[in-house]
Amino acid sequence: MGILKQALISCVFVAGVAGASDDVYREYDPLETYEPNVAGDRKHSNTYQYWMDPKNLDWQMAGNPDENWKLNWKFMDPPFNPVVHGGHFAEDRGETLYKKLNTRGRFASCLGATKGNLKGLRASYPRYRAELKRVVGLEEAIEICAKRLGHQLENGSYDNSAVSVYIASRSNGMPIRIDVSKGPMKEAWERGRKLFHTRAGRFNLACSSCHTHQVGLHLRGTVVTTPYGDVAHYPVYRTRYQLQSLHLRFAECNLDTRTQPLRPGSGAYTDLEVFLTGLTNGYPVSVPSERD
Amino acid sequence: MRTAGTLAMLALLLAGTASARADAPPPDAVFDPGAPLKTLAPKVVVNSGKLEWVPFHRDLTSWPTLSHHDKRPTPRPVRATLNGPLDGDAARGRELAMRPDKGYCIACHALPGEEWPGTVGVNLAGYQQHRNADELVFQQIFDARVFNPNTVMPPYGTFGILTEQELRDLVAYLQSLE
Incomplete structure (x- = not known):
């Protein structure tokens, strides 16, 4: 009974501080400016020159462990990568699931496809959903729309990501195009940019600690790459994680840097997704893809 | 058992308010408050519509996260003092x-x-x-x-x-x- 009383007291306490105090002391990496276009990397890591044309990457660079990071790992994406891997099986399963969900066309229209046509849909997410009054990523939209039809495709689950890979494959080769210049999308981009520079976790690191200020340097055996152009190949087949959505990648980044991860679809991860998708504007969707 | 059930309901209520206690991890952090190492890591299960969470080998719940609802501060810089002989190995x-x-x-x-x-x-x-x-x-x-x-x-x-x-x-x- 004592514990219950304590819980009730803390409940009242919560109500008291809800919405209060943005004046909590938090630390930030120096806040930089970014272009919401993949070509902005010319002023960032300047590796864009090596991976800007995904069809014509340099084979020799791809095979050289001292140089392959300059290709931003794009040599593991189609059309350059001809290997059949787990991402292809995910795409097949995603197609089956999608067709089952969309027998009456309601799933496609809920996702925002015009006349059931999925072409270009991936390239225009995340987007503002008026009925939800917030910005959502494609995987969260898949979760919500499947739920409306009575199916569970939890954000981050294999089946959710498989449907996402299938939908993305209908936009393969089309440049990512989201508008972060106004309204709620601009607000999300700005929050995402600030989060990218927000220090967190037991090591007190921000994303930008490495991906803005240490690009090209070694962390043990790996080399830090640019944040530009990085979301075009998600969800991605990972040898260790089967199929990984962008938000699950954020969770992995968090765990690697000793930071408590968040739920996929959380406001912070969605804002980060908007920011990084902005940095990928103009780069073609490339699925199914693999990474180590 | 009844108390535990009520507490779980309270936890759900708290999560629903999308606010956090000033000293606790935010509601969108995924952790098991009863485990010795609270932090959970996502586990993707092939051909499943559910995402599993499994114990992680480190407890990371005590430090600030990226959540918008995290009200915990970053520990401020500390000037340390080294007393006595170094005595290090x-x-x-x-x-x-x-x-x-x-x-x-x-x-x-x-x-x-x-x-x-x-x-x-x-x-x-x-x-x-x-x-x-x-x-x-x-x-x-x-x-x-x-x-x-x-x-x-x-x-x-x-x-x-x-x-x-x-x-x-x-x-x-x-x-x-x-």
């Missing part, structure tokens, strides 16, 4: 510098006798030549923010990653590098 220090769960200095710094070092931090081979005072080296590892607020070096002392004796061992190791 260089051999233990070297081990700590290589261990991923301890200093893991090698992730960012080059150290003698080890392949694949990091290059984010300065090369520490031959560190002795700088003739830095033990107090200064101790402070740099304890909390480097005192010297440079924009440093990427984790505050090993302030954030409780290393104990005082472990810090002394690391200082002894660095000061022994010829």
Whole structure:
């Protein structure tokens, strides 16, 4: 009974501080400016020159462990990568699931496809959903729309990501195009940019600690790459994680840097997704893809 | 059991309000409050519409997250004092510098006798030549923010990653590098 009383007291306490105090002391990496276009990397890591044309990457660079990071790992994406891997099986399963969900066309229209046509849909997410009054990523939209039809495709689950890979494959080769210049999308981009520079976790690191200020340097055996152009190949087949959505990648980044991860679809991860998708504007969707 | 059930309901209610206690992890953090190591990691199950969460080998719930609902502050920079003789063990220090769960200095710094070092931090081979005072080296590892607020070096002392004796061992190791 004592514990219950304590819980009730803390409940009242919560109500008291809800919405209060943005004046909590938090630390930030120096806040930089970014272009919401993949070509902005010319002023960032300047590796864009090596991976800007995904069809014509340099084979020799791809095979050289001292140089392959300059290709931003794009040599593991189609059309350059001809290997059949787990991402292809995910795409097949995603197609089956999608067709089952969309027998009456309601799933496609809920996702925002015009006349059931999925072409270009991936390239225009995340987007503002008026009925939800917030910005959502494609995987969260898949979760919500499947739920409306009575199916569970939890954000981050294999089946959710498989449907996402299938939908993305209908936009393969089309440049990512989201508008972060106004309204709620601009607000999300700005929050995402600030989060990218927000220090967190037991090591007190921000994303930008490495991906803005240490690009090209070694962390043990790996080399830090640019944040530009990085979301075009998600969800991605990972040898260790089967199929990984962008938000699950954020969770992995968090765990690697000793930071408590968040739920996929959380406001912070969605804002980060908007920011990084902005940095990928103009780069073609490339699925199914693999990474180590 | 009834109390536990009521508590679980209360927890759900709290999660629904999307606000957080000033000293607790935010509602969108995924952790098991009853486990010895609370932090959970996502586990993707092939051909399933559900995402599983499994225990992670470190408890990370005590430090600020990226959540918008996290009301916990970053621990402020701390000026440390090194009292008495250094009394550090260089051999233990070297081990700590290589261990991923301890200093893991090698992730960012080059150290003698080890392949694949990091290059984010300065090369520490031959560190002795700088003739830095033990107090200064101790402070740099304890909390480097005192010297440079924009440093990427984790505050090993302030954030409780290393104990005082472990810090002394690391200082002894660095000061022994010829």
